[in-house]
Amino acid sequence: GQSLEQPSEVTAVEGAIVQINCTYQTSGFYGLSWYQQHDGGAPTFLSYNALDGLEETGRFSSFLSRSDSYGYLLLQELQMKDSASYFCAVRPLVTDKLIFGTGTRLQVFP
């Protein structure tokens, strides 16, 4: 089976940097995605790592290490609007579906 574990909650202050980790147990997958979800809203695609290493998209970066079964999302220059839940997700091999992680609720304080 597939499982992706994330810390349940992370807090930080405006302007800070925060890292949200995702550890997984899966037999194989195409890549690791990250989604942002505000309360009552839809998951919004943020970033995708097909290969090991760092992908940077503006204030957000994502990292994948398949050998360590680990990835993370790095958010820099935090803003109040970044307060949301963040989910990692994988697409297992030979399938179209996304398997989502347990989710991390990020709270940004002034």
Added chain:
Amino acid sequence: EPEVTQTPSHQVTQMGQEVILRCVPISNHLYFYWYRQILGQKVEFLVSFYNNEISEKSEIFDDQFSVERPDGSNFTLKIRSTKLEDSAMYFCASSSGEQYFGPGTRLTVT
């Protein structure tokens, strides 16, 4: 920017009734999905649809559920004889690579 749309935004129904949730995927996408999210939990895959047929379904997607693409634009999820535990947010997604989610339908079964 193209987006996935869903109607209604909120549906209240009585236990045992049938509901149809509607989605309009992004027009040039070929893969369509339904996911659900019980309040406070992670997003769970229900079903994927490609080339006018189900390509994969989860164990949640039992005989109570069905999907249809009745015309060139709409993609529907029907839930027959709803149960209390069907109360959740239902998200439609479409893909030509990464999956893009609609705003969701909040289903409340009373």
